[in-house]
Each structure stands twice: as C-alpha cells, then as structure tokens.
Amino acid sequence: MSTGNPSGETVRQFTVGKDDEGARLDRWFKRHLPQVGFATVSRWARTGQVRVDGKRADPADRLSAGQVIRVPPGGTEPAGKAPRARKPLTEDQLAIADSMVIHRDRAAIVLNKPPGLATQGGSGTYEHVDGLLDAYAEVGPGDTKGAPRPRLVHRLDKDTSGVLLVAATPGSAAFFSRRFSGRSARKIYWALVVGIPEIRDGLIELPLAKQPGTGGEKMMVDESGAGQPARTRYRVLDRAGNSAAWVELQPLTGRTHQLRVHMAAIGHPIVGDGKYGGQAAFLTGSISRKMHLHARRLIIDHPDGAPLDITAALPEHFAASMAQLGFDEALGADLPDPPKVDERDAAKTAAKAHAKQYRKERRGERRKRADGDAKPSRKPTGQRARTGSKAPAKGNARPTGANPGPAGGRRGARKDSPR
Numbered sequence: 001m002s003t004g005n006p007s008g009e010t011v012r013q014f015t016v017g018k019d020d021e022g023a024r025l026d027r028w029f030k031r032h033l034p035q036v037g038f039a040t041v042s043r044w045a046r047t048g049q050v051r052v053d054g055k056r057a058d059p060a061d062r063l064s065a066g067q068v069i070r071v072p073p074g075g076t077e078p079a080g081k082a083p084r085a086r087k088p089l090t091e092d093q094l095a096i097a098d099s100m101v102i103h104r105d106r107a108a109i110v111l112n113k114p115p116g117l118a119t120q121g122g123s124g125t126y127e128h129v130d131g132l133l134d135a136y137a138e139v140g141p142g143d144t145k146g147a148p149r150p151r152l153v154h155r156l157d158k159d160t161s162g163v164l165l166v167a168a169t170p171g172s173a174a175f176f177s178r179r180f181s182g183r184s185a186r187k188i189y190w191a192l193v194v195g196i197p198e199i200r201d202g203l204i205e206l207p208l209a210k211q212p213g214t215g216g217e218k219m220m221v222d223e224s225g226a227g228q229p230a231r232t233r234y235r236v237l238d239r240a241g242n243s244a245a246w247v248e249l250q251p252l253t254g255r256t257h258q259l260r261v262h263m264a265a266i267g268h269p270i271v272g273d274g275k276y277g278g279q280a281a282f283l284t285g286s287i288s289r290k291m292h293l294h295a296r297r298l299i300i301d302h303p304d305g306a307p308l309d310i311t312a313a314l315p316e317h318f319a320a321s322m323a324q325l326g327f328d329e330a331l332g333a334d335l336p337d338p339p340k341v342d343e344r345d346a347a348k349t350a351a352k353a354h355a356k357q358y359r360k361e362r363r364g365e366r367r368k369r370a371d372g373d374a375k376p377s378r379k380p381t382g383q384r385a386r387t388g389s390k391a392p393a394k395g396n397a398r399p400t401g402a403n404p405g406p407a408g409g410r411r412g413a414r415k416d417s418p419r
Helices: 025-032 038-046 091-100 130-136 170-181 258-265 274-281 316-325 343-370
Strands: 012-015 068-071 101-104 108-113 161-167 186-194 201-205 208-210 219-221 231-240 244-251 293-302 305-311 413-415
Touching: 025 038, 091 101, 091 108, 091 130, 101 305, 108 293, 108 305, 161 170, 161 305, 170 293, 186 258, 186 274, 186 316, 201 258, 219 258, 231 258, 244 258, 244 316, 258 274
Parallel strands: 161 293
Antiparallel strands: 012 068, 101 108, 108 161, 186 244, 186 293, 201 231, 201 413, 208 219, 231 244, 293 305
C-alpha cells in the first residue's frame, strides 16, 4: 500500500508500496486518488507538476516500490459517478464468508469453496463468492470509505470445491493474476473417476472448444483446428477394484471445464459429472451423486517473499466416498514433480504476455489522443504478435495406450517418462 497524506489542499507526497510495484503512474492514481481524473493526471505530467523521485514523469511510466510521488494541490473534486455503494450483508452471509477462510494475510485471502456455490454471478445465479467479498474488506472505526474491495483472480466451477485465491488489494490482484496467466502457479486437484486408467501417470493433450448450441455452457474436444490447446497431467493414486480410481490432476493450461472434458474424453469421467459423463458418471450403491472434483492444493508466488502453499480439506461428500472406497488421504500427500516446460509453450506464453502489455499501452495512447494530450501516432507496421496459439493438427494428441473406456477410445493420453 502506498503511504502519504491524501489531503488535496497542499502539495502531497506518497511512497510507493510493494503492492504497486510495476504499476503505471495513471493506474496508481486510479487506485489511490480515484477522484483525480486521467485528463488531470496527464495535464500535471505535461506541465511537470507531478514528479517521481523529483523527476518529471509520464502517465505510462512504471513505478517501483520505495519511489516518492509528488502530487500538486487540487484534483479533489469528484470525477464522474460516485463509487458503487457496498451492499450490506446478512448475518448468514457473513457467517458463510467467515467459514470459508483457511488463510489470510495482507495480500491474500484463501478460501475453501464449498461445492454448489458459484464463484461469480450470472443468469439466475444470485448466491456466489463474488457477492460475499465485501465481508473481507478491512474497514476501520469511523472509516466511511473502507479499504479496497478484495478481488477474484481465478475461478472454480460451481460444483467444484477447494482452494480459491482472493487478492486483498489491487496490487496483489495484479501480482497474482500475472502468476496465473504466466502459468507459474501450480494447481493440484483430486478427483474420483469411473474405471481405471491403464496409464498410471499420463498427459492428456486434446484441444477444446465451445460446443455449438449450448450458449458456451459446454465444452468439447475439437481437433478440427479451431480448438484451443489444452494439456492435463494426471496420476492414479489408488484404485477400488475395477470400478473407480482416485486421481491427482494438474491443469497445465486453463481452459473452461478442462479437467472434466479431458477425463471424460479418455473414457474415465469424474464421478458425479453427468454433464460430460452422462449416466456412466454415477456409481452404484451409496456413493454420492455430487461431483467429486476438489482443488486440493495451490502453490503460488507471494508478493512478500516466500511462496504461498495452501491445502484445502475435502468436502463432506468427497471424504465419505473416499472412506467408503477404502482410499487413504495420506497417499496423496507427496507433491508430484513439476511438469517439464516445453520451450515452444514458454515462447507462446511470453508472446501472449507481450501482446497483452502492448494492447494496454495502446489503450493509454488512445486515451491521450482523446484528451488532446498526445499527437496522433502512426499505426504500427508489420504483423502484430499473435496472441492465440495454433491448434495442433488432427492426430497431434499422440495417444499411447490410455484405457479405451466405454466412449473415449485411445484419445489424447500419453505416457510421461518413468518416475
């Protein structure tokens, strides 16, 4: 958090905090002095009134922790519409919000999301995690404005339980979002699946696309060239005869419903996932019909130093099924080896991040031109960096002996090198 005197009657000085490391100067103003509009910041920068460490600064300049920002008097009049008023939460909602917290520090709030609670709202969805985030905002005595509202930085499906990371500040939200988009965060899921995969430690590589006619609500394997690359590593931890297996899943890409589609595609749908496995996804007997997919562990860099490593306990129905099938949670305690980094994938990720940053900077330039603060710039020549990834040609999934299963055939799974 940046520190300083927010009063606009005199020259003010603010020290850039860790949360704002790498943020643009105009974004810093939006976070900490939202009443100062972009046009005002641009005018102050152009006339040399706003300075960073005593030097003239541009709105697009990146900040470093410890730098001192000089802000001139003025700019305290309200700009645009007032911020959204926080909707008061009921006692029941506050209790639900409090019961989910499994870790909290100045930058991160980690929740153990229960199954059946959506991460964000949508058509007909009124109860969701996003609607409870005001419960985590730090509001001091007599503070009518309150601290910044915590922000979601990734999502879980409604019926998936487990670790959900919420950023406590805008700065930490930017930090964690970069880790997720850069795929340096390690997400480990537990699932119960129907049948036993023949390959105990394998990699599924099948491109995914939205299924036509479902309004984007359902995904499918698409090897026509239009699908987005998707990779999932799985490891069989234990088995219950030939009926079910307990598997550990690591999504190496972040496609919608990726784990569910991939496991169904190789003939081993996740137990309880009728959307992708149909009736074959349900076990007989007293095993719960709820979906058995749980975000067990998250390992991610933390802005204050040591990585965050959080494990979430299983929900009641999942734990009961584990016990009934004779599975011991201790068998899943070992952390699997990190996946090998494919140089081509790393290059694509870097190009995508570069293109994203380029678009952000271009948006800033367009805003400047709209305010008359910059000369029209010439369009860039040459071909822009492509942000998408080419889908592999048909047959590039390299099957190597996954259990054919009732519907999937030998699709998409390949054996990793022996452990």
